[in-house]
Amino acid sequence: MPVPDPIISTPSSTTSEAPPTNTLVLTSLPPIFFHEQVQDALRAQFETFGAIHTWAPLSGLGRVIVVYYQDSSAEEAKSLDELPIASESTLHTTLRVFRALPTPLHTLSSEASHLAPPALEKNFLISPPGSPPVGWEPIREDPPNSTPLAADLVAALERLQINHAVRFEHGQTRAQLINADEVNGGVGVWVED
Structure with missing residues (x-):
């Protein structure tokens, strides 16, 4: 089944007053919008406003999360809210674009956002234990107490x-x-x- 190319018309709304953000959520997208060709066309349209850090389609929820590098790019892309989209088939929909909470980009690539292994002396408390340190040799343990009861x-x-x-x-x-x-x-x- 060929996937119809969406035809994007001019925006019909302006941005509302809200704190700036670099994250937008496209909602109420029909399943056909999650085909690869349509996703590529939709992403290309949103890239005209600025460089995109993350494009995350969530087909099960009918949403796409777009994270820009710059807040100003996201604010300009917000102008696509309530944009009517038509295709060659009878499918007509209105694109809804909402602001989301800002996504801090420095934490996405930082090593500090990953869980560090425990200190070496506590490394054997985790299950399964980590590799023993270089040169580690098992020690011979003392036998159990020979006196059965005190x-x-x-x-x-x-x-x-x-x-x-x-x-x-x-x-x-x-x-x-x-x-x-x-x-x-x-x-x-x-x-x-």
Whole structure:
């Protein structure tokens, strides 16, 4: 299917008062405007106002984002707002051009806008880890602790151990969990069945 060439007529509106910007958004574009030939013709028309930094067609949204190097170029191109566009087919549309927030051009090419790797001593905390530094050799780690439990932990576990003395009162069974320490004024814990 041949793509019709758009015929661009003279603009019918003037720029409205708003802060200057270098970014314009063309909206409500029909799908046929996203064919390569039509995009080339549309871009060529907007390049007549000044050098374009970025031309970003968004076919799914029916929009094109245009970023100029100079604010004045974008302001002149804004004059194409409400421009009637006709083609050889029955497709007639009005080009809508809106100002967008200014796009800072210095940050688009700056290395500072990229995420830097972490400091070398923290480089191994990321997943997957980065490459080891030049000359890095793995060190032999110490074996695990040969003493399974510390003495104070063993003593605490012994105090918590169930006392096997079972007492019978009125046919009930009780097990002593923690023995009351009479010297230090401890508390005894009993469990009934």
